[in-house]
Amino acid sequence: MNMRIMGNIKVLCIGDVHLGRPSSRMVLEAAQTDSDFPSPRDTLTQTTIRAQRLAVDVVVFSGDVVDQSNAHFEAFGALSNVVKMLAQAGIKVYAVAGNHDYEVLEKLAATIPEFRLLGADGSWEEEVLTLRESKLRIQGKSFTKRHSPDDPVADYTPPQDTIPTLALLHCDLGGDSNYAPVSLSQLESKAPSAWVLGHIHKPVLLKDDPLIFYPGTLHPLDSTETGPHGPWLLEIDPSGKASAKMIALAPLRYEYLRISLDGCDSVAEARTRITKDLSSWREEHLAELEDVQTISLRLSLTGHTAIFSELPLLCQELEENSEELMPGLQIEKIMQNCRPQVPLQTLAAGQDPAGLIARKLLILEQRLPQHDYTELLAAGRRHILAALQQADLPHEFNSNLEDPEVASVLDQAAASLLNLLLSQKEQSA
Structure with a gap:
């Protein structure tokens, strides 16, 4: 008919x-x-x-x-x-x-x-x-x-x-x-x-x-x-x-997902939370995924966690096993925006290197004062682009460096350095 x-x-x-x-x-x-x-x-x-x-x-x-x-x-x-x-x-x-x-x-x-x-x-x-x-x-x-x-x-x-x-x-x-x-x-x-x-x-x-x-x-x-x-x-x-x-026919879907690891005390607990949040997202959008073959995910990990120093290995594990987490999942990028489980406000009052880094982290977190935040991003962008050019990466990898990406790189670098300083301080105590 x-x-x-x-x-x-x-x-x-x-x-x-x-x-x-x-x-x-x-x-x-x-x-x-x-x-x-x-x-x-x-x-x-x-x-x-x-x-x-x-x-x-x-x-x-x-x-x-x-x-x-x-x-x-x-x-x-x-x-x-x-x-x-x-x-x-x-x-x-x-x-x-x-x-x-x-x-x-x-x-x-x-x-x-x-x-x-x-x-x-x-x-x-x-x-x-x-x-x-x-x-x-x-x-x-x-x-x-x-x-x-x-x-x-x-x-x-x-x-x-x-x-x-x-x-x-x-x-x-x-x-x-x-x-x-x-x-x-x-x-x-x-x-x-x-x-x-x-x-x-x-x-x-x-x-x-x-x-x-x-x-x-x-x-x-x-x-x-x-x-x-x-x-x-x-x-x-x-x-x-x-x-x-x-009609959601496109076989490719890009997504950005934020998962909080706040309060996670072990890598096992972090794995469970990530798996649970990804499963919840998939269930929520299941009706739209019928024709999707590839989900390209940008994942942001946030929160204060005691396993901060172990996150690089966890991120590598996620990237290598993305298909096990969700059919068709490809993790394009993981933005590690977690913080060590330390009181930044208290550390920021100090005049030592840890205090200086804590103050920079607070500026990134609060985006205030506005002038300091803008200057911090500008300086960070210059250093990141210089490093990319020195690495002789293709133009595709050097362009479109947006403020959130710059802030994420600075945040990760500062938080990692702060965690290292605090670990050294604990070992010498």
């Missing part, structure tokens, strides 16, 4: 894909060891298969399908195969161009007949489709250059009839931006049945009524893009009401 005979209009919405984007650090490491690692192209293929299984009427892309114009050939192969599969299933494909693919997407659309690019000249364009006994209007406006500080909805006219209307737009939300800035109030005041937006990589449902959402990246591109990713299924019922929900 053809699932499209009756029922809701179904549209599978795909956000930023960035076909051809250079690999993140973890993907590079996987390539060097000849291990498989899920890619945006893999997720796009799985999304196509799911679109066929769901018997959707239309698939739409909200921009940045391709990362840059130099990814033309890679994108052509992936996109043409996907569009061909969808066309064979009777599924139409529409898209708008974003700030990354404004040049290449128009060229690709010219060579893939079933791929319909809307608003390629920078103006609003629409098509009305007849789907069974219903109609659906799809509107879109594309980027025509890398930067566009102009309001993209200033010249948008909302539909004046009762035909369900889906508007595609690649835009930034609010503020001063070079990437087609819009405000939520603007989108609400000129509302079609649904706004499907691109550019922001975090999936977010902004409004239920009118329906306004960013599908986010189809496949997470780096460790900052945590949580589930995938296409969104948008449905319009016979009354014209639109709703949407994510």
Whole structure:
């Protein structure tokens, strides 16, 4: 039976894909060891298969399908195969161009007949489709250059009839931006049945009524893009009401998890707590993990513990046995932010080396005074970058050193040194 005979209009919405984007650090490491690692192209293929299984009427892309114009050939192969599969299933494909693919997407659309690019000249364009006994209007406006500080909805006219209307737009939300800035109030005041937006990589449902959402990246591109990713299924019922929900199809998931070892008196107790917290996280998110093959985890260990000096070996043990802790788990990084089980405030009152280090740790912990905290991070960043450059590591390992990472390195180094000083003091007593 053809699932499209009756029922809701179904549209599978795909956000930023960035076909051809250079690999993140973890993907590079996987390539060097000849291990498989899920890619945006893999997720796009799985999304196509799911679109066929769901018997959707239309698939739409909200921009940045391709990362840059130099990814033309890679994108052509992936996109043409996907569009061909969808066309064979009777599924139409529409898209708008974003700030990354404004040049290449128009060229690709010219060579893939079933791929319909809307608003390629920078103006609003629409098509009305007849789907069974219903109609659906799809509107879109594309980027025509890398930067566009102009309001993209200033010249948008909302539909004046009762035909369900889906508007595609690649835009930034609010503020001063070079990437087609819009405000939520603007989108609400000129509302079609649904706004499907691109550019922001975090999936977010902004409004239920009118329906306004960013599908986010189809496949997470780096460790900052945590949580589930995938296409969104948008449905319009016979009354014209639109709703949407994510289908967590991406086989890769990045996560950041903080586990407190506060009060742990033995390595065995710490192991038990880590195992318990990881199991609890997995149970909480089990429904989102059905299609996930790899969970790339950044783990932060916190708290005051008596086993501080034994933590490096525990961290090594965790990294070597991550698959035993959770299926598909790969620990990308462990940030050891624990502290020795000593009263920092008391130590900080001293004028000895331990007191100096304790005062620095308090600045890192409280981020106060602000001036001292900023200076501490700046000095730490200079020393860390110098050490990385001296080690002659690839550029990938030297870039994007953010404040939390600098603070974590300083915290670990200072806490380790403090623990060593206190241990030496105990031994000499």
